[in-house]
Amino acid sequence: MILVVNFGGQYAHLIARRVRELGVFSEIVPFDISPAEVLAKKPEGIIFSGGPNSVYDKNAPLSDKRILRLGIPILGICYGLQLIAKQTHGIVKSKLMKEFGKKTLRVKKQGSLLKSLKRSEQVWMSHGDSVEKLGKGFSILGSTNGCRIAAFENNAWKWYGVQFHPEVVHTPGGQKILGNFVLGLCRAKKDYSVKNLATQLIAGIHKTVGKDAVIMGTSGGVDSTVAAYLIHKAIGQRLFCVFIDHGLIRKDEAEEVKNIYKHFGFRHFYIVDASRLFLSRLMGVKDPEQKRRIIGHTFIEVFERKASELGRKHRNIRFLGQGTIYPDRIESAEPSGQADKIKSHHNLTLPKKMKLKVIEPLKDLYKDGVRELGKQLRIPEKVLWRHPFPGPALAIRILGQITPRRLQILREADYIFTEELKKSGYYEKTWQAFAALLPVKSVGVMGDARTYEYMISLRAVTSRDAMTADWARFPPELLERISNRIVNEVRGVNRVVYDITQKPPGTIEYE
Numbered sequence: 001m002i003l004v005v006n007f008g009g010q011y012a013h014l015i016a017r018r019v020r021e022l023g024v025f026s027e028i029v030p031f032d033i034s035p036a037e038v039l040a041k042k043p044e045g046i047i048f049s050g051g052p053n054s055v056y057d058k059n060a061p062l063s064d065k066r067i068l069r070l071g072i073p074i075l076g077i078c079y080g081l082q083l084i085a086k087q088t089h090g091i092v093k094s095k096l097m098k099e100f101g102k103k104t105l106r107v108k109k110q111g112s113l114l115k116s117l118k119r120s121e122q123v124w125m126s127h128g129d130s131v132e133k134l135g136k137g138f139s140i141l142g143s144t145n146g147c148r149i150a151a152f153e154n155n156a157w158k159w160y161g162v163q164f165h166p167e168v169v170h171t172p173g174g175q176k177i178l179g180n181f182v183l184g185l186c187r188a189k190k191d192y193s194v195k196n197l198a199t200q201l202i203a204g205i206h207k208t209v210g211k212d213a214v215i216m217g218t219s220g221g222v223d224s225t226v227a228a229y230l231i232h233k234a235i236g237q238r239l240f241c242v243f244i245d246h247g248l249i250r251k252d253e254a255e256e257v258k259n260i261y262k263h264f265g266f267r268h269f270y271i272v273d274a275s276r277l278f279l280s281r282l283m284g285v286k287d288p289e290q291k292r293r294i295i296g297h298t299f300i301e302v303f304e305r306k307a308s309e310l311g312r313k314h315r316n317i318r319f320l321g322q323g324t325i326y327p328d329r330i331e332s333a334e335p336s337g338q339a340d341k342i343k344s345h346h347n348l349t350l351p352k353k354m355k356l357k358v359i360e361p362l363k364d365l366y367k368d369g370v371r372e373l374g375k376q377l378r379i380p381e382k383v384l385w386r387h388p389f390p391g392p393a394l395a396i397r398i399l400g401q402i403t404p405r406r407l408q409i410l411r412e413a414d415y416i417f418t419e420e421l422k423k424s425g426y427y428e429k430t431w432q433a434f435a436a437l438l439p440v441k442s443v444g445v446m447g448d449a450r451t452y453e454y455m456i457s458l459r460a461v462t463s464r465d466a467m468t469a470d471w472a473r474f475p476p477e478l479l480e481r482i483s484n485r486i487v488n489e490v491r492g493v494n495r496v497v498y499d500i501t502q503k504p505p506g507t508i509e510y511e
Contacts, residue, residue, distance in 0.1 A: 048080025247275025444494030
């Protein structure tokens with residue numbers, strides 16, 4: 001078993017998941033765990049996660065120094081590397097030159113940690129501090145142009161560290177490094193499997209819900225669909241699926257979702273048109289966090305109203321089902337009080353006096369894990385490979401104020417983008433693709449006349465779990481065709497741009 005000590009890093013659970021992919025059980029523990037508690041768990045290795053703080057900050061999360069002396073192999077990642085260095089008489093300083101995104105690691109010495117890696121490896125960096133000096137007994141294994149000590153090891157004390165993130169997919173050799181540590185240096189036992197995950201989750205839902213019923217928010221996306229299917233398997237027709245039309249959905253979305261649940265044979269499926277309520281409350285709102293809060297609270301309010309209505313016939317509705325997955329909770333800083341809050345997720349912005357208990361069967365899974373679970377349940381691939389779509393929907397793809405005209409413009413542009421990607425075969429090759437409307441106008445020329453219209457930004461990324469993302473490389477002729485169609489077919493747009501920002505430093509969505 002491997003302990004992942006969480007210092008508030010956005011990737012703490014991703015590290016644990018990568019360890020489990022190696023067939024080894026992993027458990028996440030808080031940074032203030034005591035040495036006695038560590039020993040009681042009998043781990044074969046320990047991983048210190050990254051984090052948003054600097055190790056020299058006044059209130060920085062610091063682990064007990066005695067953990068380093070337990071004789072258990074320890075791997076520090078990013079902040080974790082800096083903490084090991086600081087607690088072993090090294091020096092960590094803020095650097096004028098920061099490192100974010102793809103960088104090249106020059107492997108000076110493979111040692112035990114970088115075994116089987118090439119002399120030059122792509123890695124993913126996200127740091128502003130660097131280790132300037134190491135204590136006695138350390139060997140520097142690798143460097144980048146902006147970081148002299150990007151990887152180190154001290155075999156005598158079993159201390160290892162990397163400044164980059166081996167757990168993300170954009171560090172191609174990352175799993176080798178984790179394997180070298182977990183299976184090689186820690187000699188951990190392969191004792192973890194997810195083959196019976198569907199059976200376990202269904203049994204857990206059945207036990208939790210008992211004889212009560214569940215009202216489920218269904219968007220037609222992968223997460224809510226798999227969650228609804230699981231709950232349906234567990235409790236049958238005591239599941240009441242509700243699709244909330246908040247006036248922010250994509251073109252033809254309601255009909256498409258209706259057909260999906262009809263295909264599954266769900267008896268209780270309801271469409272609630274609450275678009276006027278949502279749009280009235282969003283009128284004039286520009287701040288993205290405020291948008292999310294309004295949508296989240298209104299979403300639950302509408303659900304409670306529908307539950308009350310259904311409760312007159314079915315008085316045992318006690319639960320609210322949600323398709324929340326782990327990246328949602330990580331970015332909302334729920335797992336750790338030390339984590340930076342990136343954005344509020346509508347599924348997590350719940351009123352304090354919510355009348356329904358929440359059940360989230362997918363809360364510890366990532367998107368690819370949800371899809372693998374869907375395969376176990378034999379859900380059609382057409383449904384499983386739909387691109388992610390945020391709960392706040394088009395509200396966070398219109399930067400600034402939301403108006404009916406802006407919504408109409410964005411719906412049409414987004415529809416054209418998706419349609420062309422599907423025609424070309426690139427839809428299945430990307431993790432997520434969408435159009436966003438920027439609240440600025442630019443000058444254009446149409447039919448010898450000067451125009452002053454909106455700008456559409458196209459965003460398409462490749463990813464595995466949404467924790468990191470790279471921009472999708474499309475053929476120029478495809479982008480040209482999409483741009484021409486949008487400008488010609490969507491009134492109110494005279495300019496189309498393509499976003500090539502990675503995550504980090506950007507996020508996938510704009511708000």
